[in-house]
Amino acid sequence: MTAFSARWLEGDRRTLRVDQAAIGDRFYELITTAAALVIPALVIAIAIAIFAAAWPAFARVGLSIVTSSDWDVVGGHFGAAPAVFGTLVSSMVALIIATPLAIGVAVFLTEFSPSWLRQPVGFLVDLLAAIPSVVYGLWGIFVLIPLLREKAMPFLRDTLHLGATPFFSGAAYGPSMLAAGLILAIMALPYISSVSREVLLAVPRSQREAALALGATRWEMIHDAVIPYARSGIIGGIMLGLGRSLGETMAVTMVIGNRPEISASLFAPGYTMASLIANEFSEATNDLHLSALMAVGASLFVITLIVNAIARWLVWRVSRSRS
Amino acid sequence: MIRTARRRHATSGVMIGLTYLAAILATLPLLLILLHLVKQGASSLSPSFFTNTPRPVGEAGGGMANAIVGTLVLIGIAVAIGLPVGIGAGLYLSEKKTTPLAHSVRFLSDVLNGLPSIVIGIFAWEFLVRPVGHFSALAGGVALGAMMIPLVTRTTEEMLGVVPTSLREAALALGYSQWRTSVSIVLRTALAGIATGALVAVARIAGETAPLLFTAFGNQFWSTAVREPIAALPLQIFTYAISPYDTWHQQAWAGALVLISIVLIISIAARFVTRSRFGAPVD
Secondary structure: OHHHHHHHHHOOHHHHHHHHHHHHHHHHHHHHHHHHHHHHHHHHHHHHHHHHHHHHHHHHHOOHHHHOOOEEOOOOEEOOHHHHHHHHHHHHHHHHHHHHHHHHHHHHHHHHOOHHHHHHHHHHHHHHHHOOHHHHHHHHHHHHHHHHHHHHHHHHHHHOOHHHOHHHOOOOOOOOHHHHHHHHHHHHHHHHHHHHHHHHHHOOHHHHHHHHHOOOOHHHHHHHHHHHHHHHHHHHHHHHHHHHHHHOOHHHHHHOOOOOOOOOOOOOOOOOHHHHHHHHHHHOOOHHHHHHHHHHHHHHHHHHHHHHHHHHHHHHHHHHHHO | OOOOHHHHHHHHHHHHHHHHHHHHHHHHHHHHHHHHHHHHHHHHOOHHHHHOOOOOOOOOOOOOHHHHHHHHHHHHHHHHHHHHHHHHHHHHHHHOOOOHHHHHHHHHHHHHHHOOHHHHHHHHHHHHHOOOOOOOHHHHHHHHHHHHHHHHHHHHHHHHHHOOHHHHHHHHHOOOOHHHHHHHHHHHHOHHHHHHHHHHHHHHHHOOOHHHOOOOEOOOOOOOOOOOOEOOHHHHHHHHHOOOOHHHHHHHHHHHHHHHHHHHHHHHHHHHHHHHHHOOOOO
16 A cells, blocks of 8 residues: 555656556457457347347247248248258258268378378368359359259269159259259368368377278278267368358359248259248338248257357367367 | 288278369369359450449440449448457457456357358348338448458467467566557567458458348449448349349359459468468468
């Protein structure tokens, strides 16, 4: 206490500068804390905005918004089950195609690639994540869909006789669940491969050397020693890719055909939750319709939140064991 | 054990070959997309594309000048929001690593990063469009800014983490105050890395379409007013791509070529900013 008052009484310049610095520090701390607080505030605001906007529809139709498939704006029935189905199926198709490719690329880049190829291939795959989704959509409409309609679909159905299964039957229109799944696969690939690459790099050298010393071939080393070690991180990467696919809007809207029907065939057009919102938003006729679209958005919000939380947890488990 | 060594080595060879195949298949779509963009887009690019506004179907000489400017305006608003908040939050996280707030901010920043962009669009619509009754550039910029925040926060924290502690201690020992040390020593050392992160974030939001559907909305005419609906390159590409007219399709390709050029130039620039400083790119 005495030292403190003495400092004030003295009032020399150095004390003043120390006090100024203290004010500066206080101010700096205030600003950075405020900036950090923006993030939780934003997430809460987003949740409130969506659930507030969705409330009238939830109050009216309840959970049948995701279980019923009767979407009748005039009659006031809002069941988006076909869109939920389409969201899940298109993302699943995407993962089935993208996962082996992405892991293959990650293994190639971390284990087998000649060093001069590592940078360029890694860069090209990462660039896939930089392409705007509307450009994917444009390419999908004018390149991928004609290719599917004229070559790939007839080939799958007739030449390979997969038309006998319910998954590849029916007319080949072009815009379809398959087209959406393919586009989503290309879009999810860089996310899965970059996370896989990171966790594969985190596998200790000793793990590889031990396998080789036991006489394993290079592939057995990868398959039996490296991948099991990195497994949960790779699954985390797949979940991240899934999170991206579930919420993807533009590219899917442009190629999926936007027909609210549930069909087992991947050749049939479909709908997704995101594309339902994007398509009907501007022509929403009344408040309840708008609110129903928001309820679909709220459901999507919850689904992606859960998927991402699981993904982060899995990746965190691997990175924790590394440090 | 029963399988012969020869067979095991053959399997190994085949599987390694398959990883090469995966690498080829994974890079193929990018090359195909770029090829088509250049082929289709270049033929429809003309000077008038950069100087004129869209014209009705059948009228030649339309362009996307207003959409290009609109996209720049939206990016400007987004950067004005996302950069200061992101850098501030990154500074907080790197200095208060283990406070409860730091943990929850880190987690929620990941949550925000994983949210579908259309959900963020709904948020901006609910707060900035619905109350005033009309679409606006401001709402679009806020939505894009919200998407930028977690990206900038994360790279800022990472880049600040790379700055050696000795540097901070040296500054403090010389009598620098805490905040001067943070701002003019630590932050400045990490500036190149943060710039890279900011550029990557800009590249990512520049092509976003979904959150703009019900915020910026699009505009066929010249407008740079932040309170009015504004045109944006991705929106214009979308509108033209799903239209039934061939001339509009050509315009969409040209627009996509311009958009991807902007995005790729920013992405590659981001790589070189870091490379020149640290010798190797940091993702």
